[in-house]
Amino acid sequence: MDTLQTSRRGFLKSGTGAALSIGFALPLAGLSGRLDAATPFSPNAFLRIGSDGQVTVICGSAEMGQGVLTAIPMLVAEELDADWKTVRVEQAPVDKAYNNPMFQMQATGGSTTVRAFWEPMRQAGAAAREMLVAAAAAQWKVPAAECRTEAGQVIHKSGKKLGYGTLTAAAAQLPVPATPVLKDPKDFRILGKRTRRLDTPGKLNGSAKYGIDAQVPGMLVAVMARAPQPGAKPAKVDDSKAKAVKGVRQVITIPSGVAVLADGYWAAKKGRDALAIDWDLGAAKDLSSAKVSAMLAEGAGEPDAVAVDLGNTKDAAATGAKSVDATYEAPYLAHACMEPMNCTAWVQGDSVEIWVGTQSQGPNQGILSQVASVTPAKVKVNTLMLGGGFGRRFAPDFTIDATLLSKISGKPVKLIYSREDDMAAGFFRPASVTKFEAVLDSQGRPTMLKAGVGSPSIMAASGFMKIPDNGVDTFAMEGIADHPYDIANQRLAYGRKEPGPQVWFWRSVGHSQNIFFIESFIDELAAAARQDPYEYRRALLGKQPRYRGVLELAAQKAGWGSPLPAGVFRGIAVAQSFGSYVAEVAEVSIGADGTPKVHRVVAAVDCGMTVNPMTIERQIEGAIVYGLSAALYGRISFKDGRVEQGNFNDYPVLRMNEMPKVEVHIVPSTEKPGGIGEPGTPPIAPAVANAIFAATAKRLRSLPFDTAQLKKA
Structure with missing residues (x-):
């Protein structure tokens, strides 16, 4: 068995490996003239x-x-x-x-x-x-x-x-x-103007090529037994049964695991499944979700990196008429891209060529030049379509591993992660705990807000970002540190905790959990003030015309305040992320078994000047599916140092029969363009949670929703 020995995380950070810490600073190939010299x-x-x-x-x-x-x-x-x-x-x-x-x-x-x-x-x-x-x-x-x-x-x-x-x-x-x-x-x-997409015909007739479609003559297919945790090492590997599988050509150990190379995927998978590996998990051997929650709660309770410090929270707390406090939690999440991670690589002498669906072509060129010990100009990246990215394909792990395996084997290699491989050893959305405290005056208006966020740092995990001198991870606090509500006294702080799992960018990044936290808590304040949650927000957004604009439009289009069918209730939430403003109203009923049913979502979007309204509508619809899947089902949990989920049977996503009707209303605007791929995700979880509260008077403060709390007696 061929072996490359070094630690997984050490390899990623080293100068000889696929250094995330340096890869993004490497020079890229220079422009060598026009793309086609024969073109006039x-x-x-x-x-x-x-x-x-x-x-x-x-x-x-x-x-x-x-x-x-x-x-x-x-x-x-x-x-x-x-x-x-x-x-x-x-x-x-x-x-x-x-x-x-x-x-x-x-x-x-x-x-x-x-x-x-x-x-x-x-x-x-x-x-x-x-x-x-x-x-x-x-x-x-x-x-x-x-x-x-x-x-x-x-x-x-x-x-x-x-x-x-x-x-x-x-x-x-x-x-x-x-x-x-x-x-x-x-x-x-x-x-x-509404415009049909240029890439649709190729997807319909099969001519569009995704990373997993890549074919190179003479290539081997690799499937890996991946390290269950960063830093885990195979203490013992018995590959005898794997090598006995027909079609298996090589077994190679690299920092991220043990790979079986074969003539095709099925042989490689059977060979991988036949490996006998004793993993040394090191410090991660006792990792559990309960320990993660306790660690993050500690960070939220004692946050030491202050992002926002306004007014005097101590005096405001002493003079308030009513206080409200709550703790919210969100779990680690997988990206669950429909096309699992894959890369085809061919290292030949002093050159590297890869065929891959990646979000980071430029960084990969620099990273892989170091993996293969060639100059960046000798790394050719063929960018194929991505069957879902969501941030996961910004990471270079699968391109690194494919390149290493090609270099060691001397063959072109297509590396394919199974769903279980990516789910269990992937790059996760950080788990997070946030503790809120607020004080209301005699009219129910908040005069003080404190928030402590306990979470791992994506900035540190990325390897190419530096946490600011104040110690605040921007992604961990976004959506809370920059919330729009007019509250005079605030202390919003971050308590970094690192339970161990690799964390990464996930669709809408910190907003994905923080908007659930803040928009649910604002709803709690409205309830404590005995005021309508829409009107309560509206009153606090007097200095935020774009927030207020989408809030009002969503409420109007949803018929806020008008009668609904028996057993159906509304919830509302608003957010800004990536330069765009989105408000969503969810209409929800609760089944006898406690299962929420989302019937309709009305979204209002202000993304500045638009390119293609058809794309905007579809991106908001897709973002709602993604966020709703996470709110209802999404959770990566740990027991004895290992991930408990493996595929869509225990990490479900929204099914077609569960899909609500979605209406998207775009605000005409002359503002500069905002993003649209992610901003539809953050408001959906709080909009549904707030509708659940309207239906049941029960406040769900953790994701995914615990339907047992809603089950009718």
């Missing part, structure tokens, strides 16, 4: 126009269902004044030209693609349009000011027209404008 008109890295008028937009972001392969072309095509029927899209190679301006690296996450590329893509299209106009004006010998563009043509005021394809050779000889003039949004013809 390629004024920048994002755009090609052929002599046939075909417009090709090159997208540097990864497509994981969020619609970037349509949004990016729409941004370019709008300013280009292209005929949308002529527009196609290609996935970009890894190159610093495609760096996300908000990340300063080529990566996709944080609902940033449209926010980051709103101006750069429009400028790319506008520059090309000005060059085409200049080429046409020169041919006609008229001033450029006498020309306009529309649907892939330059049109002179006399009525003469030239298609873009006939102008490409001449336009290619002109200088590229440094500061092209962008359209006034009132003149948009493509942006803001």
Whole structure:
């Protein structure tokens, strides 16, 4: 058995491994010229126009269902004044030209693609349009000011027209404008319009390729017995039965586990299942969910890193008319992507090529150059579609392992995690405990709010972020530290605790649990004040017009205050995340066995200026499914150092028959664009929890919802 010896976490942080701590700072390959030297008109890295008028937009972001392969072309095509029927899209190679301006690296996450590329893509299209106009004006010998563009043509005021394809050779000889003039949004013809996605036909006819579809001649398939916890090591490995499985070629130990390489997936899986491994879990051997909860509760009770300190909470507490306190908890969560993690890698001499669905192409180039001891320029990343990302595919573990296995075996290797593999040894949304204290005045208005958050640090776990000097992990506190409510005296603090499991970014990151906490607690304050929860929020949002705008719209569209069918009750919540504002109203009934049924969700969204309303609606719908699955079912628990869940039988997701009717209402806005992939997730859990309270007078303060508390006697 081949073995590479070092600790899993040590390898990730070392200079010889796939250092998360340094990988994102590595230089990327430089732009080596236009993407296609034979193309007559390629004024920048994002755009090609052929002599046939075909417009090709090159997208540097990864497509994981969020619609970037349509949004990016729409941004370019709008300013280009292209005929949308002529527009196609290609996935970009890894190159610093495609760096996300908000990340300063080529990566996709944080609902940033449209926010980051709103101006750069429009400028790319506008520059090309000005060059085409200049080429046409020169041919006609008229001033450029006498020309306009529309649907892939330059049109002179006399009525003469030239298609873009006939102008490409001449336009290619002109200088590229440094500061092209962008359209006034009132003149948009493509942006803001419902547009069918460019990637849909390929998904329907099977031509779209996901990471798991990659095929390389002569490749082996690898399945791993992964280390159950960071730092765990195989104390003893018996691979004799694994090697006896027909089709198994090699068994290799690397820092993250023991891999079986075979001619196909089934042989590799049978070989992996035949391995006999005694794991040394080290300090994690006694890890349990009860110990995690106790540790995080300690952090929440004694938070020492202050994020917000306003007014005088001590005096406010002494003079209040009523006090309210509550403790909330959320568990670790898996990402549960429909396409499990996979990567195909081929290390040949001084070069590496991978085929993968990844959210972090640029960082992977730097990381894998160190894994394989080659220069970054010798690492080629073929970005394929992602069958779900949710932050999980930002991590490089599966690309690291595939590259290591190819390097050691000397063969191209496709590494595939089974569902159980990823669930049990994956990267989890942090568990968290938050303790609230509030004081109300005689009118029920809060005059003091204290919150202590106990949680692991994603910033520390990432390896490429530094916790600020005040000790506050931004992700652990987001949604609480920046809550919108007008409360004069506040102390909001963080108590870092590290139970041991690897934590990572999960759809909407800290907002996913913190909005449940704060929006449920605000509902508690409304109940203590004997006031309507919608009106109570509205009164506290006088200084927050965008929060208040979506809150009012959601309430109006849901018919807040109007009669509902017998046994159905409403709950409401509002949140801002990733630059967008979302309010949701959930209509819920409770079955005799205590099971909540969500009948309808009404969402109001203010995401600034929009690209594709159809995508916005679908992203909010998908975010609600994701958040509702977590609220009703999601939980990763530990016993004796190991994860207890393995697949959708014990980590359920929302089924089709459980799906509520969802209505999405978009606020017209001239504000700069916000994100849309994540902001729909945070409000759903508190909206449902608040509806459950309206139905039962029982406050559920932990996720997933404990339906036993709601069971009718």
